[in-house]
Each structure stands twice: as C-alpha cells, then as structure tokens.
Amino acid sequence: SFLVFTLVYVAFVYPIVGSWTWGGGWLGAEDGFLATHFGHVFHDLAGSELVHSVGGWGALAGVIILGPRLGKYVNGKSHAIPAHNIPLATIGVFILWFGWWGFNGGSALSGNPFDVTLILVTTNLAAVAGIITATATSWIISKKPDATMALNGCLAGLVAITAGADTVSPLSSWIIGAIAGVLVVLAVFLFEKLRLDDPVGALSVHLVNGIWGTIAVGIFDYTGRFSVLTQSIGVIVYAIPCFLAACAIFLVIKKTMGLRVSEKEELRGLDLSEHAQESYGGFQIFSNT
Numbered sequence: 001s002f003l004v005f006t007l008v009y010v011a012f013v014y015p016i017v018g019s020w021t022w023g024g025g026w027l028g029a030e031d032g033f034l035a036t037h038f039g040h041v042f043h044d045l046a047g048s049e050l051v052h053s054v055g056g057w058g059a060l061a062g063v064i065i066l067g068p069r070l071g072k073y074v075n076g077k078s079h080a081i082p083a084h085n086i087p088l089a090t091i092g093v094f095i096l097w098f099g100w101w102g103f104n105g106g107s108a109l110s111g112n113p114f115d116v117t118l119i120l121v122t123t124n125l126a127a128v129a130g131i132i133t134a135t136a137t138s139w140i141i142s143k144k145p146d147a148t149m150a151l152n153g154c155l156a157g158l159v160a161i162t163a164g165a166d167t168v169s170p171l172s173s174w175i176i177g178a179i180a181g182v183l184v185v186l187a188v189f190l191f192e193k194l195r196l197d198d199p200v201g202a203l204s205v206h207l208v209n210g211i212w213g214t215i216a217v218g219i220f221d222y223t224g225r226f227s228v229l230t231q232s233i234g235v236i237v238y239a240i241p242c243f244l245a246a247c248a249i250f251l252v253i254k255k256t257m258g259l260r261v262s263e264k265e266e267l268r269g270l271d272l273s274e275h276a277q278e279s280y281g282g283f284q285i286f287s288n289t
Helices: 002-018 033-038 048-066 086-106 113-142 147-161 170-193 202-220 228-255 263-268 270-275
Strands: none
Touching: 002 048, 002 228, 033 228, 048 147, 048 202, 048 228, 086 113, 086 147, 113 147, 113 170, 147 170, 147 202, 170 202, 202 228, 263 270
C-alpha cells in the first residue's frame, strides 16, 4: 500500500505542482500570473514548499485516514511509544544535514562562488539555530532537554531555510532556523493534542516548517523580488490540491487493496509480519497475541 501511494503521488502530484514554480511555471515566471497581478513572483529555491510541504500534506492525509497506532490513545489519554534507537536517529539526522548542503547548494544551478557559499552558510546557520531553540523549548516545556526534539529542531531549521537560502542574509537565516526550532516543538505537542499520531514528527518538521520557510522568504528577502502575499498565495495553492489528491489516493487504496495491517500483525511487528525477519535477532518478542 505504501509503495502504491508513493508511486502515484510521486509520479503525478509532484511533477504537476512542481512545474507551477520551477521551469517557468505560472507561479514563478517573471511574466506569469503572480508577477502580472501582484507584482512579485513565488520563490522556492530547493523545496520548502514544493518538496517538504507537498510531502507534508500527503502525510497529513495519511495520518488522518490510517489512524493512530494501537495503544497510542487509550481511555482518552495519550501514551508515549518511545523511539527505538536514538543513536541511529542521530546518525540519520547528521547524514541528512550533510546531504542538505548538496541539494541546497546545487539548487543554485551555478558555479558562482558567492551564490553557492551564501547558500551553504545560510543552510548551516538555520540548522544550528533550530537545534538550539528546539532544545531550549523542549527543556522549558518538559523540564528536560529532549534529544529527539533537538534532532527535529535541526531538520526543522533545514526545511525552513530551503526555500530562501539564496535570498536571505546569514543573520536572517539564523532567525528563520531559530523560529523553526520553536515551531517544531510546539507543533509536536499540538498534533498530539489533536490525536494525530505522527511517530517521527514528520508533520511538525516538513509541513509546518515547510510553510514557515516559504512565508519567511517574503519576510527576509533582501532582493525585493518576493513578498509575504505571493509566498502565502503559493502556500494555499499547493495545500489544497496536494491534500485532496493524497486523500483520494489513500481512500482508493483503503477500499481496494487495504491500507492497514491487521491488529495481530501490528502487535507482532511488521518486520516479522511483512518480511518474516527480525531486525535484531535473539530478542524475546512480547505481545498479547
């Protein structure tokens, strides 16, 4: 089911909405609809909106239609399901951080040293700021510094700066990342209260901060080419079709091949249920099956 959704969403939704901005689409062209009617164009360097928010809207649809994991919400209360391996998660974040320099820097489509180095600096500063403020925010709210929040703060800063890494100053990038770090923590708690079970904080990282980063282009842009209004229009233009398309795909899958494993399979674990293999052999499996 996951692979079918991925195939359809990536093959049809991403290319269509991506062409609206990249490649001279009606949102991003200097002689396009937004430029003609509002005096500014929509800008997204490497995908705060076109990649992360588009994926985030799909994730939101999936979370709603799939429903929470067994045992997550019982008798009106939320129960934490701890992360399996924080060191592996940390390594994953560092790999992503390293890769971000590549696709943000490469999105300049130029060998101009100023363009590339500015993007690398703003990208890195936003990540650092996100770590600092996410750690501080989780410390204030939960009375303990949460490692997973720090990791998501890094990713939130990276997501937020991806739209405007080429059009904001280093100081502005730090501010964008710092706000992203606060937003990601607050969003995690918000989605929890809304009973939207998001195990890895994908909605908080990619959807919320994809939107924030897109709007931030209009706030901090030093070129004068972009505005909060046109950036906000872009957010809305992407939100509606992406969310509705994802809902339609998930519902069709649910009605045909099925979207969710059985309760027994979920409790047993998908490594064994789906692959007949254990990720970590030799450990006792406990369940009520």
